[in-house]
Amino acid sequence: MEDQDGGRLNAGHQWKTSHSQRLSLSRLTEFLFFVVLLANTPRAVDSQGSMKLVVRFQTNGIARTDSLIRYRNKLSIMRGFTACFRIKILQARNEDAVLSYAVEDEANEIYLGLNFKKQIFILACCKTPVYEELPIAIDLKQWLSVCVALDLDDKKWRLSSDGSTSSGKIKISENADYIVREGGMLLMGQDQDIYNGGLNKLQSLHADLSDLRFYDYVLPESVMKSYTECSIHINVVPRIGFQDLEKDFELLNVELSQIYEGAFCSKDNDFTIVFPEIRTFKAGALVCHTSGGTLSVPYNKADAQALFKVVAPYDKICGEGTIDAFWLGVRGDPETQLWRHYITNAPLSYTSFSYGSGINITQASSCVSFVGSKDTVDSRHAVWFSKNCHEERCAICHFNKVEVLRARGLCPESEFDSDYFLNFENNSISFSGVYYSQIVKNPGVTDPETGITSYGSWTLFRLDKPDIQATLEMDSPTSYPIGFNTWVVKNDRCGQPNMTLVLTSCGANQFSCNDGACVGIEERCNFETDCPDGSDELNCNFLELVGTYDASDSPSREEDEPVHVLFLMNILSIREIDIANFKFVAEVQVIMEWIDERLEFQHLNKNIELNTIADVTPWLPKVEFLGDEKAMSDVEVRRSTLMVNRQSDPLPDNSQNVQEALVFEGRNNPLILKRKLTIDTPCQFNLEAFPFDTQICTMVTMLSGVTKEYVMLEPHGRGVHFLGVRRGLEYQLESEVMIRKNDGNYSGLAVKLTFYSLSTFYVFSTYLPTLIIVIIVYSILFYPLTAFEERINVGLTGLLVEATLFSQVSSSIPRTAYLKLVDVWFVYCVISLFAVCVVIVVIQYLLTEVGDIKAKKSANNGLMRMNKFDQAVLNRMRAVRVNYICRIVYPIVSAVFLVAYAVFGYKKSDRGRDAYYANAFTEESHGN
Structure with missing residues (x-):
């Protein structure tokens, strides 16, 4: 290592001796670039453009180290560089290694990579004194145009992606002088941990790569930006590029194809998928929504013709003797006699009904089918028909972009991916994991004894480890692995034979219904059914006690400070003042509020009355009611309700939980116990002034079972309120006040009531x-x-x-x-x-x-x-x-x-x- 560092310093010293010459050479290079750029008059890219060569790495989707391209030539010393490329990531890896240049003593002399999970671009250079993680937006299966430049003289970096540009200073010493050394090995699609080796399949590339341009100097910002937004062609020949791919590179296990240049920067990322099973309109809309899309709706003739081309191959599968075999996202309104979008309810300006069809909307269950059969005359292609929504057709689903479906319920050690997206290849629907997994459909198997053929199954497996898999048996011909399902697992690290997963397209602040539909997370357990299958109101336990929780122990103290139980007594009425028997009877509502940090709550509503705990009983403060001279009061409990007062934001969502839930810490959300009581309290009446007397009676609440060192009753506000009619038959309640009244080591509060005789x-x-x-x-x-x-x-x-x-x-x-x-x-x-x-x-x-x-x-x-x-x-x-x-x-x-x-x-x-x-x-x- 010392020799390597010494050599590096000597090289730096040699470059410093001619620093002025290098600056002049750098400025001359920039000048010549502009001259050449102007001479070649860059032209705008049209909608199609020329054909560009595309290199696909890891064609079978399996993460591997032998899928790469290796540059045959050597690089010269550089004091800066620019790398531009177009990439479409098909499946992410832990890191997507785009370019790796290593020299004998440094693997990361240049490293360019992407991290899909963190949404960053990684730039490393020069024995890693330069290491930058730059924010960038990355979408799967969509072209991303990137230009990155590093200027070692000015110590700056610049990144352009899809027309946006950012720049900054590199984090190295101002006096340091670094170069990119010559004679190294340049690979694409793999990351070198040692010179020409040390490859790791978790840091590889499963993507399409095209239009690579590597310059040994820094391009102007305007040129970089124009490249990423496809507004001009850069006619300057790069130091390394795909002009003569097979001559300049060694190709290993890659696949070559061509694409129109205009596709690189196209903002039209939507696509259409046909689910090739017949369903009712409602079921068809559900399968679209749960996959992250919507039922297709053509808004003009061109849309309809394009849709016809997509669905025509499925005519025989979905037709069953009909030509209108597909559902559109259109419903009829019999009141207004208008055809409307099934989600927005907006009336459609374009329809394409056959003659006489769709003129009269006679029933609320009127939907629209679409002709996708080539076996009919051309004039009927893409024609609409009015059909009853309960009939069965195939669903045409439209997606604005690649939607990621999350798999909830995986343990942290699981080797399966937690995110998936829909694949539609060779007339078959599958689900690809964002990183390494795949979910495919298997055909039904016929039982040789009964002759019954099953509906088939879905298999989840690792592409690189096929022995790790899970199986889901289909319960109908139209079932998909979306929603709440139980899988049979083999060889996963979780070690469970059965695994319950929810594969969902629901985003943040949404709840995944069992059938895969999405509703707002605040609608979970709000006593209103919002999911189509009603699953949002299932398993609505606001509190589940863990096995170590002991309800007989009071909550833990903090810094020897006792747990404070806020106490409020609402006196609803003074039912009776029995002078003859020296007592009074009161109807009261007692409210106690406290914090129990040992608890976690779920599904809490903002309305406290909805957060009632009934199935389990945590620790509750035990209180006794006494009268004058500590005489016991007779108490009859009319009603007792334990609730949770939501006062904080929920914890971040944990995808290890099968279903989304708002989880709240007990430390920030107090328990509230409300009890309605009838209390018969002794009172030592002084009747010397009768019937012009004023009586003062005491109603004491004493905490029992735990001393005041651990739990202390505290008045909530004034502690007592009278809510009834103060004037009785013989006495009128003049005032009520709460005072502290401890009894030895036990905390207590007393309510003193002043009664004025109605003489x-x-x-x-x-x-x-x-x-x-x-x-x-x-x-x-x-x-x-x-x-x-x-x-x-x-x-x-x-x-x-x-x-x-x-x-x-x-x-x-x-x-x-x-x-x-x-x-x-x-x-x-x-x-x-x-x-x-x-x-x-x-x-x-x-x-x-x-x-x-x-x-x-x-x-x-x-x-x-x-x-x-x-x-x-x-x-x-x-x-x-x-x-x-x-x-x-x-x-x-x-x-x-x-x-x-x-x-x-x-x-x-x-x-x-x-x-x-x-x-x-x-x-x-x-x-x-």
Whole structure:
């Protein structure tokens, strides 16, 4: 290696000594080129042009090292070069080696190659200090015109392909001086790893190569571009070319042919294939679509005649006694009486129906057949007929370009190709792998015992390793290996006797139906059937647990940070507040959201309600519901739904999966558990202020089974929302707030509910009637003093009614050891009524004494009579005074009581505590 490098440096030194001379020579060469170019007056290429020689490498498609052409002469030293060529890759290799020039100590003195998978052009030179991977668009089975130039003096490269040009600096030192050395070996179609050897079939060429031009100087950019877009002929004779191929080159296992020069840059890359099996119109359209094409539609007479030439060889195969043996992509519209394109529904401006046919469209299932038989008169060639779509004809499929079909489901170690394209040669349809594989159809085999002939089979095999193969038995005469199929495999590295593959033409963001049809990937598992066979709604499991997943273990922590479970409680209604039994019943919706990084989800829709997981159960947070003083609540689960919230983009598609699927990481897409519950919660009501009370009840949610070091409940937003009607029969929900309420090592949240008593009912049903009774009884103080019976009857009746009301109200509310406000009211009312009755009795006693005195006054002497009379008058005056005082004192005492009652009741109602709980979010814990 040191000797080689020393020789290389010496050569470079010798060239540096005459650098100015070389630059002058280079400039002179460019000048002479332009002179010759102008003298030869380049001419434009017409649509046909002259015939060009084409060299086909690896004619049987098998990757091999003995298919090449070798240049017989030697190259001179070069400080730059230009290589132009036309190439049509028939099957790609790991690298498609176009030109390889090696010298004794360097295999890559010049290397020009293509990489179909990476879509790059590879340029290497000069013991590989120059190595460039240049972007280029490469299509299979289509001509590609390329010009590449390397200028070692200016240290620049330039690449032109199909009229587009790019350039750049080569990545070598500015002071370095490199040359292309003389006397090497030039091969085409193979890559030399050593001088004139070290060939590798994986770096070879299966392609057509034509119009090769190699110059030992750099062509102008305009000339390179013109060559690749076929706008001029370069009349300057190249240093190496195909002018005298057999004289200048040694040909090994190649095939020579000729082609019109105009085909090289033709943009018309479409072609037509006849599927030589009879089908209904719908089945014919399906086989076209699944192959990457559409049913053919001629838009003018020239199209129709060209189509006739294509289908005529299949007349006997498809005809079965009919001349119109082929389907066109045309359907009839009975409403508008127009013939329309079967996909775009656009009306056709050109039709070619026979006389009387196609005039009236009588049914929706009206399709068009095409005459492709030469056994009829010329005037009927390419004529259209109106036919029922359920009849059977052969499908004519039109392709805009070579469509690549992907084979999904291959293991990474498989030796079969993952991409294929349709071949149509010798009236037979096959599928060629992009690299090394082939799928061919085998005829049916007759069973000697039963005499039954099978439909045949399809065989997938490696061209270079025919013992590696897979077989698919046909289940009908029209079956193709497109779509979902199970193959019997031999000798593949995957090691499986059966292999399920989907051969599909569907592109990115599409789903391959089992029959090969394509629908949008977002339509997969969206609860609407989009595939013709309905397969887009099969196997729609949003989650499949791997064998190592343990649903009893909580998700893993990150950096000792506990897994956060977001918690939201929507209170739908307060069904009942049972004061007598110290509890309340609520209808709630509990929503918990968390991340489980161990999971992967599939087919997720943007609508979260569609992403319901029902078949499997991952880890779920277990919670308990408690009331005041940690009393257990009774919980009835009405409904429980586990869903996935799609929040990220899917992972890149993995072709090893048989079918396309949107796969999402668990780390970016949270699980959501929604439960509708009926919760019967204990609450320690404080009834001292009843019925003007304010009650605060607590509903605690406690995480169980895992400590807060690993899983922590966190409120989602405010954590609680009330969605129902706040006003109930006896209480109104004033506010709800969520607070932290841990219990020892377990995480918990508590919802504090503030209820305000609706006292209006008691005001009108209890307080007002009792107050009216008190007023009525008070009014007897205004009765005549002598009407004792009426007065005492009213007073006792009021007292009796008051006692009855007291008993009824007391029976409807809990009994407590302490007096409630309503009890105080009734006690006051009873006492006040009793006091009135006592006053009436006292007044009556005084009046009775007055009556006795009058009865006895006639029997006594005068002095005694005067004393008794004065006593009676005094008693009467006392009775009147007592009655009067009671009239005044009673309202005053009642007013004082009412004021004191209201003040005391307000304080006891805890009404002022509402503001504390309204918007606060406090931290509270027990047992920490």
